[in-house]
Amino acid sequence: MGDFMDIKDMPKIVLHLHLDGSIDILDARKWSREDGFEFTKKELLNELQVSDDCHSLNDYLEKFTLPCKLLQTCERLEICSYHLFMRLARMNVLYAEVRFAPMKHLEKNLNLDDVVISVVNGMNKASVDAGIMGGIILSMMRGDAKEDNLNVINIAKKYLGRGVVAVDLAGAESVYPTRDYIDLFRYANSLGIPYTIHAGEAAGVDSINAAMDAKTKRIGHGIRCIDDKRVEKEIIDNEILLEVCVTSNYQTEAIKGSHPIEKLYRDGVKINISTDNDTVSNIDINKEYERILNETNLTINDLWKCNRNSIDYIFANQEIKDKLKKEFEN
Numbered sequence: 001m002g003d004f005m006d007i008k009d010m011p012k013i014v015l016h017l018h019l020d021g022s023i024d025i026l027d028a029r030k031w032s033r034e035d036g037f038e039f040t041k042k043e044l045l046n047e048l049q050v051s052d053d054c055h056s057l058n059d060y061l062e063k064f065t066l067p068c069k070l071l072q073t074c075e076r077l078e079i080c081s082y083h084l085f086m087r088l089a090r091m092n093v094l095y096a097e098v099r100f101a102p103m104k105h106l107e108k109n110l111n112l113d114d115v116v117i118s119v120v121n122g123m124n125k126a127s128v129d130a131g132i133m134g135g136i137i138l139s140m141m142r143g144d145a146k147e148d149n150l151n152v153i154n155i156a157k158k159y160l161g162r163g164v165v166a167v168d169l170a171g172a173e174s175v176y177p178t179r180d181y182i183d184l185f186r187y188a189n190s191l192g193i194p195y196t197i198h199a200g201e202a203a204g205v206d207s208i209n210a211a212m213d214a215k216t217k218r219i220g221h222g223i224r225c226i227d228d229k230r231v232e233k234e235i236i237d238n239e240i241l242l243e244v245c246v247t248s249n250y251q252t253e254a255i256k257g258s259h260p261i262e263k264l265y266r267d268g269v270k271i272n273i274s275t276d277n278d279t280v281s282n283i284d285i286n287k288e289y290e291r292i293l294n295e296t297n298l299t300i301n302d303l304w305k306c307n308r309n310s311i312d313y314i315f316a317n318q319e320i321k322d323k324l325k326k327e328f329e330n
């Protein structure tokens with residue numbers, strides 16, 4: 001296993017990454033012009049990336065406005081997905097799960113089938129061109145009508161096993177408590193759809209407890225379990241995977257002081273390291289790994305173990321898991 005000289009050479013598994021928040025900046029520039037927005041380069045970056053004036057998840061979420069406005073055609077959705085998976089492949093990501101909220105892409109004349117098929121097509125093309133494997137997670141949104149979120153679950157069921165692998169819940173956690181959405185996950189569960197839930201990012205352990213009550217096996221962020229020993233222990237005992245995004249957590253101020261990733265890891269929490277949003281956070285997975293190596297005592301071998309552990313939690317069939325395990329042993 002991993003005696004890697006360089007983080008770039010290490011095989012990686014990325015499980016928490018938003019499509020719209022990782023839009024290619026050159027694509028965004030091209031599409032903005034086509035749509036008649038007159039941004040200078042600096043203005044465009046300001047629309048797409050957080051700066052020092054980001055102090056909360058709600059500030060952070062503002063950066064999704066422009067990408068959603070631009071991603072309203074099949075062609076753009078497919079290109080956005082393709083470019084993201086190709087970029088991940090170049091960073092030696094072997095498997096990635098990319099998520100997005102399909103209801104946000106119905107402003108012009110697309111329907112849910114168009115939207116989902118386009119994003120899956122982009123992934124599949126990258127898979128052919130670069131060998132990267134992956135799946136698409138469909139995010140329900142906090143604050144959306146129940147009807148809309150049910151539509152997301154139903155379209156996930158339709159494309160499950162055909163590119164779509166799971167559902168998720170995203171959005172303003174401090175405003176819309178996770179507990180209000182447990183029924184939706186029970187419904188997803190009854191249809192055999194796997195899921196992950198954003199929790200313990202902008203809200204505390206109540207939110208994590210609600211996610212655990214919904215019987216989730218993965219939690220997006222979940223880092224606020226550090227505030228409560230009992231909750232952290234429950235995560236460890238139930239072997240729940242936390243999808244940890246360090247840079248994003250600093251930007252949304254999900255944590256005060258230094259990030260708990262090392263403590264969580266040493267306590268035995270299963271961790272996948274991801275970036276949340278490459279464009280909004282102005283980061284990529286290799287830079288994120290370097291940051292963790294620089295700011296903690298975690299070693300490259302620890303990061304390798306996080307990746308190896310992540311394989312058991314991916315929303316894919318056993319064949320893909322075995323294939324990935326084999327590649328990690330080489």
Ligand SMILES: [Zn+2]
Binds near residue numbers: 198276
């Ligand atoms: Zn997220």
